[in-house]
Structure formats: structure tokens, C-alpha cells
Amino acid sequence: MLDAATVQSLMRADHGDPFAVLGLHGPVDGAWTLRALLPGAWRVWARDSDGAVLAQLQRIPHSDVFEASLSGPQERFAYRWRVDWGTHESELEDPYRFPPLLGELDLWLLAEGTHQRPFQALGAHPATVDGIEGVRFAVWAPNARRVSVVGEINQWDGRRHPMRLRREAGVWELFIPGVAPGALYKFELLGADGQVTLRADPYAFAAELRPGTASRVAALPPARPMAAERAAANAFDAPVSIYEVHLGSWRRNDGWRWLTYRELAEQLVPYARELGFTHLELLPVHEHPFDGSWGYQPTGLYAPTSRFGTPEDFKAFIDAAHAAGLGVILDWVPGHFPTDAFALARFDGTHLYEHADPREGFHPDWNTLVYNFGRAEVRNFLTGNALYWLERFEVDGLRVDAVASMLYRDYSRAEGQWLPNRQGGRENLEAVDFLRRMNHVVGTERPGAVTIAEESTSWPGVSRPPAPQGLQGLGFHYKWNMGWMHDTLGYLSRDPAYRPWHHDQLRFGFMYAWSENYVLPLSHDEVVHGKRSLIGRMPGDDWQRFANLRAGYGWMWAHPGKKLLFMGGEFAQEREWNHEASLDWHLLEHGPNVERHRGVQRLVRDLNAVYRHFGALHRLDVDPAGFEWIRHDDQAHAVFAFQRRDAQGGVVVAVANFTPVVRHGWRIGVPRAGAWRELINTDLAVYGGSGVANGPRHAEPVPCDGHAQSIVIDIAPLATLLWAPVE
Known part of the structure; x- marks a missing residue:
């Protein structure tokens, strides 16, 4: 019989090695021992695969631990529990009779931080083990004292399904029979700091709709090769005209309800195609708890947000876009993450994903945490995530958010609030290494897909291959031309009477137009936070305002560089973008400037048509x-x-x-x-x-x-x- 201290440790859910005591053990002197921890059970029997009773387990006093000893074969054997709960009886497979799940190669690569597809090993995966269907769970938490799977399957009770620690990689794993796709779950961790927390799965493929924060079991989408026509559409000599969209506010049913992924496939896709855009760019669809973050503070980096449907629905949306000839670019946020207690912050009771020192690990602009890019497992988590979206959802490209904040240790920090790098400089050398590796993996594993940097400084070689030495060459395919955006909008916002004195605002961009492979962005950032809409920035009366905007669009489409326009700009929405409301589609139906709004929309369509048809406008961009x-x-x-x-x-x-x-x-x-x-x-x-x-x-x-x-x-x-x- 187990000693009292071990029994009480199991009951307190602080035993770090449940497989050492639960399940089938032996044989010792020809006898096997069976043990189960089943809170709430009255009586427990072990039965064989034919239903015959092998033994009745006896309750260890003052506990919910049951134990039996029996003679049996020399080889391990299968069994099931028959449990009397007082009000009913049920049969259960014992999770503690199954062997270790992850192979040596997976563990080696996870520990080394070179597993290109860690999402195949970690997370929740429907699986069949020894002929039994269920879900295998795995989570990286090397400093936790105990980790359990909790959820609908066990009344969220951390005592019922504690996991096995694979020490060589710091990964906890457990196969739970009978769990089906769709089940809600979390990991309950007894952290290194002694605190018990409930955590969403960092590798969850689906999540609960906010305000809930649980993960949801979902099958890993199959990988599919990138179609040749999709790769060609991303090429440097291809016409690339991007329609940037926030899915929650592009259009709403009845003025308030979000469109689902499938409704967006039916409405957004043909609309963008009709206007001649070549790509859709989506503000982040990673799961996030706060609508007002627009997705830029994600807590579920592997899960399409449940706001608009399931992962299958999201894949159907992408398939519809591809069928219409549209590529899909996904905004991606590897630079920082929110401090929500159910997510990554101090995940296992230590600063696991983030830097411990706030001068490195806390971002003052957004009150978020900064990934520790120097840790191999963290780089692996992020690089694998990039490949996950490209391979498993056939996303055509990733626009990487806030790259400048990753590259500089002193970004938005005052003197004394940041730490220099190992060479004494301000560059984040670990972030540079991560970005290079990520872009290398994308380039070699998903040729034809593109990565685009939102990088607002003069860092050299953002869209150049990594250099053998030095800091140049990050390996992105394209970079947003923030200088062009700033100068062009600044010029167009001036009264025409003063423009002769600011001629260089439009000329200057041509001095560096080929220093990078550029995208010209008129993005969501330019129509929020008091900046006004694009049409709202234009000077003069209504005729001049619309004429200025149209002239600016003509200039943009003629200018070297790929194009990006945020939704609403294509028909000159008057007010700033509001993520809580639909675009003002009524402007195209009635009002004093209805013909002008329609005219801007028609101009964008015609510009896209000319841009796509005439190779001189894009082939040598x-x-x-x-x-x-x-x-x-x-x-x-x-x-x-x-x-x-x-x-x-x-x-x-x-x-x-x-x-x-x-x-x-x-x-x-x-x-x-x-x-x-x-x-x-x-x-x-x-x-x-x-x-x-x-x-x-x-x-x-x-x-x-x-x-x-x-x-x-x-x-x-x-x-x-x-x-x-x-x-």
C-alpha cells in the first residue's frame, strides 16, 4: 500500500510524477498492483477487454485513491475501470496504462529548439493509442511542479488527470481516452512559485469565444502544397494590390452582428475581386480576449478567433479567396503578448516566454510582455507558428507587426529603462537572429509565400537576404514604406497654395524607392486615434477634398511599389474607422456626395485594372x-x-x-x-x-x-x- 505522504500528495494534486504510482505496476514476485485516483467514486473494479472482473480495488483510507494486487501474466495487459459513483456506474479507460507518447526525436528537437513543426508534438491532438480513441495532450512547462489537464471531461478538477513529465525536454504529456474534438480544456499548473493557475494551451488550434478563455480540442489541419499560381501572384514582378480588412467591422449584419467566416467568403471575397484587388490582408485573426486590440494582443497564436466561426470555417474563407484569385496575407504578431493571467505570462511560475527584467521584458507602449528571443524554445514556438499558418491554412503571406519594436532594445524607452546588448549597443541581436531564422524557414519550407515587415526606421536590408556578417539582411520579401506614406499624406493634406514649397515631400521617396522591396501602405493606422479618415485629411471644399484624394490614389498606383489600402478608403469613408461598427456603406446609397463616393470606388477599381493589365506599372517595381x-x-x-x-x-x-x-x-x-x-x-x-x-x-x-x-x-x-x- 502507498505511504500516507504519497497518498496525500495525490489528493492535494501536488505530486509531480503520477505515472510512478497510478496505473499498472509490476510484476513484483509475480504480483501486479493496480491504482486509481477517482475523486467521488464509491467502488472500483478492474475489468479485462472481455468484461471479466480482474479485481476489486480497495479504497486507501481517508482518500480517493483505490488499490488492488493481483496475479497475472508476465507481460503488461489491458484493463478498464468499472466505477460506481453512487448514482450510476460507468466504464473508463485508465490514462495511466498508456506508454509515453512523444518519441525521442521530437523531444530532442523540442529541447534543442529546432523542431520546425512543434505544433505536431505539442498541443491537443485527437489520436488513437492501442486501439483506443482519445486526445493526446502535451505542453512545455519545464519549471512546473505539476501539470494537469482540466476541462469538461473532468469537472475542471486538477486531481483527476495529472500529466507525465518528459524531463529531457521539459514537456508534460498525457493521453486521455474518450475525449472528442470540440471539448473545452485548460492546463492547471502548480508553478515553480507555488501558485496554482489555469492556462490556455499555447498551441491550441481553437479557442472558446470571449469572455471565455478555454482552449478547444481541434484536429490539426492537413498540410497542402502552395499552388504555383499563388506563388506567382506574390512575386516581385507581379501586380500586388492589397485590400486590408478588419473582419469584425468590414460589414455587420443588421448593423450589429459580425459576419461569419463563411458569410465573409460570400460577401467580402467577391467585393474585393470586383474592385480588382489581388490580395486580402487581414488584421490578426489569432484568438484575442479584447475586441479593442484588433487582434494585436493575441492569447491564442495558433487559433483563428472563434468570433467568426471555427478553424474549418476560416479555412473555407481562404479557399474561397483562392478560388476567386485572391491571395490572403495574415497580420502576425511575434513581438509581444498580453499579460492576461490565463495566457503566457509567467506560464510555469517563471518568466518562461518573456524576459524577467522589465527593461527587456515589458513593452511600455502597449503594456505587454516581450518574447525572450534568446530562448531556443520561444523562437521555436514563433517560427513554428509562422509555418503553421502558411502550411496548414494555405495563407499566402505574413505581414509581421511592429518589427521596429523588436529590433531596438531602446524602442520607446527612456535612458536607463533599457539594457544594452552583449556588444554594448541598442540593437536586439536575439530578435535579429529570430527574424532571420523565421524568414529562412519560410523561404525554404514554403517557397512562394512572402513575409512583409512593418518596419518604420531606416534599418538597412530589411528585405534583403541575411548578410554573412553584420546586422544587414533580415530576409523579408517586402517592407512597408512608412516614409512614403508619411510624406505623401503630409503633402496631400496641405492647402494647394503651399505645395510649391514642399515639392520635395513627393520627390524624396524616389531617392530610396529601391533600397528595399516596398509596399506602399495606406493602412488602418492612418485612419484612427484622431488622425481622421483619408478624405477627412484633404483640404478645401468637398470638390477639392475628393479631387485631392483621387489624385493621391492615382499617384500611389503609378508610383513604384506594391499597393495597400485599408477598407473604407476605396469609397472615401468620411469618419475615422471604428472597430465596433460597420463601414459606412450608406455613403454609396444616399447623401450629398453619393456620386463622389461612388466615383472614388470606381476609380480604385479602374486603377487596379490598369495596374494589373500594364506590366510597366508592376514588373520592375x-x-x-x-x-x-x-x-x-x-x-x-x-x-x-x-x-x-x-x-x-x-x-x-x-x-x-x-x-x-x-x-x-x-x-x-x-x-x-x-x-x-x-x-x-x-x-x-x-x-x-x-x-x-x-x-x-x-x-x-x-x-x-x-x-x-x-x-x-x-x-x-x-x-x-x-x-x-x-x-
């Missing part, structure tokens, strides 16, 4: 050979002209007039003889403009702007014009 100034020094009239071209001989000329004055009879140099035609004129009446347009023009042998040929055109007020040779 990342190559300076695809661009040449025609006129950049006309400050007095705020007029710009440049050409875009491709290696196949295609050319498009862009002309922009950022004053409200019509420029009649202006001669512009062009690179080719013959007839030219307007592809886009943002001042057309169908877009809500004044209708100053041009018919076809024939180039004349009159030198202008450094070209032997030129055309004479009327440049509409506050407008961007795109011209191409008539083929």
Missing part, C-alpha cells in the same frame, strides 16, 4: 530600371511627370497636377513616337471630377523634358493622368 523622371522640378505649378517601364518594352507615363488649376496645352516629353491615349484621368466625371479630359494624342518630333518626342495635353486640376502608347 523593385528595380530602378523600371522608373525615370520626365519632369520633377516644376515646383511653381506643383506638376510632376515620370515614366514606368518593363523589360518587354511596355511604358506608361504618369502626369500629376496637385493644384486646382487646369494646365491647358502643356507639352510633356514622352519616350516613344506614335499615338498615345489616356488610361486613367482621376478628374473624369464618372469619378466625380470636373471632366477635363484628353482624346488620343500623337507624339510630335519636338524635344521636351530630355525626350525627342512630346505630346501636348490639358492637365486636369488636382488630378493624376496615366498615358500609354496606342498599340
